[in-house]
Amino acid sequence: MDFTLKIWRQKNAKSKGRFETYQVKNISPDSSFLEMMDILNEQLVNEGVDPVAVSKGCKDKNTDPVAFDHDCREGICGICSLYINGRAHGPDDDITTCQLYMRKFKDGETITIEPWRNRGFPVLKDLVVDRGAYDKILQAGGFVSVNTGGVPDANSIPVQKEKADESMDAAACVGCGACAATCKNGSAMLFVAARVSSLALLPQGKVEGARRAKAMVAKMDELGFGSCTNTRACELECPKQISISHIARLNREFLLAKLKD
Amino acid sequence: MTKLVSHVPEGPLEDKWRSHKNNIRVVSPANKRKLEIIVVGTGLGGASAAASLGELGYNVKVFCISDSPRRAHSIAAQGGINAAKNYQNDNDSVYRLFHDTIKGGDYRSREANVYRLAEVSNNIIDQCVAQGVPFGRDYGGLLDNRSFGGSQVSRTFYARGQTGQQLLLGAYAALNRQVAKGSVKSYPRHEMLDLVVIDGEARGIIARNLVTGKIERFGAHAVVIATGGYGNCYFLSTYAMTCNGSAIWQCYKKGAYFANPGFAQIHPTCIPVEGDQQSKLTLMSESLRNDGRIWVPKKIEDAKKLQAGEIRGSQIPEEDRDYYLERRYPAFGNLVPRDVASRAAKERCDAGFGVNNTGKAVFLDFRTAIERLGRDVIEARYGNLFQMYEKITAVDAYQEPMMIYPAIHYTMGGLWVDYNLQCTVPGLYAIGEANFSDHGGNRLGASALMQGLADGYFILPYTIGDYLAGQIQVPKTDTDHPAFEEAEKAITDKINKLFNVKGKRSVDSFHKELGHIMWEYVGMARNEEGLKKGIEEIRKLRKEYWQNVRVPGENNEFNQELEKALRVADFMEIGELMALDALNRRESCGGHFREEMQTEEGETKRDDENFMYVSAWEYTGDDQEPNYHKEPLKYEFVKVATRNYKE
Structure with a gap:
């Protein structure tokens, strides 16, 4: 399969970016999207310059390999973060970019590739963004305050299976940022809610539930993420199908915290 | 030779760790505040160690090459974590877990280390539950278990097919708590490029800031290496793309001995190699061997037809299937250890019985289990793995058997450490996959998570104190020292x-x-x-x-x-x-x-x-x-x- 790629290029956080066009050929339909990106980069390293660009007279074309975040390539680490043809993680459901396969595209198609779009995630280079904000939100309260050692036996507190399962549903969040990148308000509410709800459903996490919700929401606001207006776009694009019902649980915890104030 | 002193304490096996803890030195809270520790890597070992050391009051600096500690490849472990809780009443015990691990490693690991690992395994489960890790439970609200290779009891705790992710998020949360408190400083997108040794002792690292490219110096009283294994040497493996052996290799070049480098684990159930554009191999969890049966055709004609794409696996009748693991190993069947299962697959494929176009694949079949338990049960147990398989191969494994083949998955070798997890360079420690000590010639499934967390939560925080107790008079490391100049x-x-x-x-x-x-x-x-x-x-x-x-x-x-x-x-x-x-x-x-x-x-x-x-x-x-x-x-x-x- 052959493709035309329109890719966002940006030298660093301070410089201005722009789209550049590249061609790739003979891509196997069974290759993953990131393997296709590897092939493009291999081409850029080997050629040094893009012959198509030279023939068209664009000498100032950026022919450095394209920077993009990737690691586990099996859909679990959450580092890959491409906005492909206007969709976070591209044209397939319930996946991260690394699990997108070229068989989902048409031969000869033009594919537009951009970094995550959100004020909270500044671009570092090309398609790589800084998601340090997500770490900071979790540092504000996304934990249970226990030290190592001195904890009770694991089976001393039974947990209703349904609750443990629902907690696991929320805990499946990989912290990729697709929710915030998709939201028209730029809200990170689904990400925050997944953590708050996962812990609030378990007796071990419930203890600090209200305090946690308040602290994490405050941090999210402080870091420049927008507010939630229940458009549900986040839920649609979440690779781990995390439901917005967790946002409802976050709101409940948050309200409880405010009532106590 | 004098350097290889294991420091294994005397006495009966079950008393060694307890008496060792009683005999090693501790550091007072006031002195802990003066001591600095560098932890490199934030997988289960690194994150749990950094968090625990921060809780104790040390000044910790933690480094990771990704944008966040949560990306470390421990996150990809699917099936579970072993512990000797004996919640299933199937006569499990610390001794049995220890014995299975020693035997699984083919008698090439250190007895005392493995016993200690089995001993602290139960604390890990308690700790993780207290942190809010949503382990699988039964309807009575208590924790559930599954079986893994190399063992005849059910001792594996799991969180769906994402156990590594949930345990790492637990350790990462504990780490975040310490970062918020200021006891740990986190350096994401930093890669260690060298170890700095001053007067024979580990005193810091040189790291490259991956965003700016700046080469930076960091000093400390001790350095902990938790950077995982070096299996990416093989290019195609189940490791993440950035996993590398460079940190341990620099330690080796600065005097730390490298133990058993040739011991690498090949995991039997990975999605087969597909073409030359492939960048990595994806693991299908060993837990699938609880319910999946591995086979190739009995008749070579059937294998040839499968290789030519003329028939599908589901069309081959039961009597023409060779469940070769059940045939060769009746007692353990599909749950033999990984090395045994991998070699058996290779043997069949080399004999011409491979089932895909490259001839390098065998079937992992759920038909019997689906007939016995129903599709719903299988979906609840392994749904995400079946979904992952379908996304990659475009095959529905509820209808057609999965195709699998062995792939590089783990390295048992690593930096040589003594009983205290200290390398041959004083002040340098190695934990988790980065060291060599617990798995011998072969690691059992669900034991990597156990070792990472055992080292990080319960072993290193004690043993490093013994070394640091002798460092309380040592001033902060000066990063202008010639050793830093030279390394940079x-x-x-x-x-x-x-x-x-x-x-x-x-x-x-x-x-x-x-x-x-x-x-x-x-x-x-x-x-x-x-x-x-x-x-x-x-x-x-x-x-x-x-x-x-x-x-x-x-x-x-x-x-x-x-x-x-x-x-x-x-x-x-x-x-x-x-x-x-x-x-x-x-x-x-x-x-x-x-x-x-x-x-x-x-x-x-x-x-x-x-x-x-x-x-x-x-x-x-x-x-x-x-x-x-x-x-x-x-x-x-x-x-x-x-x-x-x-x-």
């Missing part, structure tokens, strides 16, 4: 050298070629001639690398090609040491299978008389043969036996 200069020179090659080949093309050499000559089956050939080929490739690699861009920017170039340069050297170690070990044990040393049935044949030791390699200089040391293994409490999974 060496790194800068190496980077400049790489840029200046200005050759014609990409880093990836070299990495792929190295991978082919490794898989061919240092893979699942090894022999003397092949290993010698492999070493020769690696040397040739390494020479070409430094004459013909092309690294675009510059140092002082975000440059992923440079990152890869530095790592691959080290893989070229690590690969050679792996081959050398495999060559020296003229016996078969665990995952290390020397074709010359096998039984009549094709099983591994150990040579306990000559090889019951840990090999430990000492660096002597570039392009020089390293020194070979041996730590003899003494089994005082288990009877050393031939592994038998048949009865």
Whole structure:
């Protein structure tokens, strides 16, 4: 399969970016999207310059390999973060970019590739963004305050299976940022809610539930993420199908915290 | 030889750890505040160690190469974590877990370390539950278990098919709590490029800021390496793309011995290689072997038709299927250890019974389980794995059997450590996959998570205190010390050298070629001639690398090609040491299978008389043969036996 790629290029956080066009050929339909990106980069390293660009007279074309975040390539680490043809993680459901396969595209198609779009995630280079904000939100309260050692036996507190399962549903969040990148308000509410709800459903996490919700929401606001207006776009694009019902649980915890104030 | 003192305490096996803890020194809270520790890596080992050390009051700096500690590859472990809780009342015990692990490792691990691992396994489960890890539970609200290879009891705790993710998020949350408190400072997108040793003691690291390219110096009273394994030497593996052996390799070059480098684990259930554009292999969890049955056709004609794509696996009738693991190993069946299952798959494929177009795949079939339990139950147990399989292969595994083949998954070898997890360089510690101590020649499933967390939560925080108690008078490390100057200069020179090659080949093309050499000559089956050939080929490739690699861009920017170039340069050297170690070990044990040393049935044949030791390699200089040391293994409490999974 052959493709035309329109890719966002940006030298660093301070410089201005722009789209550049590249061609790739003979891509196997069974290759993953990131393997296709590897092939493009291999081409850029080997050629040094893009012959198509030279023939068209664009000498100032950026022919450095394209920077993009990737690691586990099996859909679990959450580092890959491409906005492909206007969709976070591209044209397939319930996946991260690394699990997108070229068989989902048409031969000869033009594919537009951009970094995550959100004020909270500044671009570092090309398609790589800084998601340090997500770490900071979790540092504000996304934990249970226990030290190592001195904890009770694991089976001393039974947990209703349904609750443990629902907690696991929320805990499946990989912290990729697709929710915030998709939201028209730029809200990170689904990400925050997944953590708050996962812990609030378990007796071990419930203890600090209200305090946690308040602290994490405050941090999210402080870091420049927008507010939630229940458009549900986040839920649609979440690779781990995390439901917005967790946002409802976050709101409940948050309200409880405010009532106590 | 004098350096290889294991410091295993005297006394009965079950008292060793307790009495050792009583005898080692501790540091007072006021002094802990004055001491600095560097932790490199944020997987289960690194994150749990950094968090626990921060809680104790030390000043901790933690480094990771990703954008967040949560990305570390521990996150990809699917199936579970072992512990000797005996919640299932199936007569499990600390001793049984210890014995299974020693036996699974084919009697090449250190007895006292493995017993301690089994001992603290139960604390790990308690700790994780307290942190809010949503383990699988039954309707009574108590924790559920599943079975894993190499064991006849159900002792594996799990969180769906995402156990590693949930345990890592637990450790990462504990780490976040300490970052918020200020006891731990986190350095994401930083890669350690060298260890700094002053007067024989580990005193800091040189790291590259991967965003700006700046080479930075960090000093401390002790350095903890938790950077995982070096299996990406093979290019195609189940490791994440950025996993690398560079941190441990720099430690090796600064005097830390490298133990058992040739012991690599090949996991039997991965999605087969598909084409030459592939960048990595995806694991299908070992937990699938609880309900999946592995087979190839009995008739070679059927295999040929499958290879030609003329028929599908589901069309082959029951009587024409060869469930070769159940046939060869009746007692353990599909749950034999990984090395045994991998070799059996290779044996069938080499005999021509492979089931896909490359002839390098076997079936993992759920038909029997779906008939017995219903699709709903299988979906609840493994739904995400079936979904992942479908996304990658476009095949619905509820209808057609999965196709699997062995792939590189883990390295049992690593930095040599004593009972305190300290390397041969004082003040340098290695934990988790980065050390060698617990898995011998083969690691059992669901034991990597156990070891990472055991080391990080419950062992290192105690043992490092014994060393640091002697450091309380030592002032903060001065990063202007000549040792830092020298290390930084060496790194800068190496980077400049790489840029200046200005050759014609990409880093990836070299990495792929190295991978082919490794898989061919240092893979699942090894022999003397092949290993010698492999070493020769690696040397040739390494020479070409430094004459013909092309690294675009510059140092002082975000440059992923440079990152890869530095790592691959080290893989070229690590690969050679792996081959050398495999060559020296003229016996078969665990995952290390020397074709010359096998039984009549094709099983591994150990040579306990000559090889019951840990090999430990000492660096002597570039392009020089390293020194070979041996730590003899003494089994005082288990009877050393031939592994038998048949009865």
